Structure formats: C-alpha cells, structure tokens
Amino acid sequence: MFAALMLVTGVAALLLAAWCGWAASRDQPTKDWHFIGMAVVTVLALVQLVVGIVLLARGEKPEQGTTIFVAYLLGAFACVPAAGFMSLAERSKWGSVTVAAGGVVLAVLEVRLYDIWGG
C-alpha cells in the first residue's frame, strides 16, 4: 500500500513537471491552476509523510534505516512547496522551469524512497 502511495506521488510529480515545463516552453509564469496542482502534489507528499510515520510507529523497519527514511519523507514533503514559493517571487517562465525542476527532484526522491523502504 505504501508502495502505491509512492508511485502515485512520483507520477503526480512528473505530471506537474511536464505541465510547468509546457508553461515555460510557452513563455508563461506559473498561474493559479499550477498552484492548485502543486497543492495536490504537496498533499500527496504530506499523506505519504503521515502514513510513513504511522508505519514506523507500528514497528515496521525501512530496509536502509529509519533516519534516512524520515529525512527523505521530509525532503519529499518540502520539495514542491519550496519551488512554488520561488516561482511566486519570479513571475517569468523561469519560475515555471523551477517548479518543473522541483517536480523532477520529487520524482527522484520517490524512487530513492522506494529503495530505502525496501519495496
């Protein structure tokens, strides 16, 4: 079940990256709809963080260590909002590129998270 959550979050992050990359290619800054998309991805990452902590509290052990697991969960949660705030300050296509990069980074984090959890 946790693997499915990681997959959904990773795919959503890639979709967000493609969407903002498309906006950037048309020379557009991030708009309200993009921020709603970022909010959706962030909520998924938050759910993932909570579920991950609940699993730890139940006594399950990630394959590569609890500390790394929690660090990646926090990083995954903070990733897209941080890029979103930077795109708020940069109202050009470069703001969109930054959010797209944030989506790609989150997708990479999800892959690592999957390895750390152990499938």
Place this chain on the structure above:
Amino acid sequence: MTSGEAEVATTEDRPARLISGPGVLLVWLYGVMVVGAVSRSAYQIATDFGRAPLAYTLSAVAGVVYGFITYTLVRGGERARRAALVCCAAELVGVLVVGTWTLVEPSAFPDATVWSDYGMGYLFIPVLLPLSALYWLRRARAVTP
C-alpha cells in the same frame, strides 16, 4: 565627493540581482544540492565515519561550498557575484578531480561521494551546475550597468 565615491554609492544602492530569471533555477538546484550533500554527509559522518573518511569529508566539503554559493546568489551584488564565480570554479575543479579520482582509483573510496563519477548518482547535476552557474554569473556582469 569624488566621482569614485559616487560610483561606489550607486553600486551599493542597486546591488546586481543574481536570482532573477535563470538565477532562480540555479538557486533552487543549489539549494537541493545543499540539503542533499549536507544531510548525507552529516548522517554518514555521525554513523559510520571510519568506513570511508575521505569520501564523507569530501561530501561535507561539497555541501559547504554549495551552501556558500547559494548564499552569495541570494545576497547578490558585485562582490557576491565574484565570490560565487570563484566558488563555482573551485566546485567545477572539485567535481572533475574527484570524478576522475573515483574512476582511476576506486579503492580509495569504499563509499560514494556526491562528486563520485562526476556526480552520476545525482543525474550529473554536480558537473552541469557549475558550468551553467559560471555562464550565468559572467552574463550577469555584462547586463549590470
């Protein structure tokens, strides 16, 4: 007031913004690398330093360099721009030296560093980032009056 002082005053008043346009992407990627390199090396040094002291120390150094570059980019201004230029050049040298070192003599590195194999584990961002940053910082001077 001499003309020299007036010049200094204007540059002080309007520091070159380094985080507008493509700069914001650079700050974002450097920020990611700071978190990645610092947290990774902090964890490795705290838990198992003896296993690969050289690799973990190099990761920590990389993290500090990334942190300083991020700070200079956010701060802006001509002095920060020059400091960032020097650090990016140092970073590029570091990536190339460590990258080559890990390929030539893998036995020196029982565990990977951020800069192993030219940053392959980080999508080659460690080697691409200083190149694009050097390009951006040089252009930023040309635009600034």
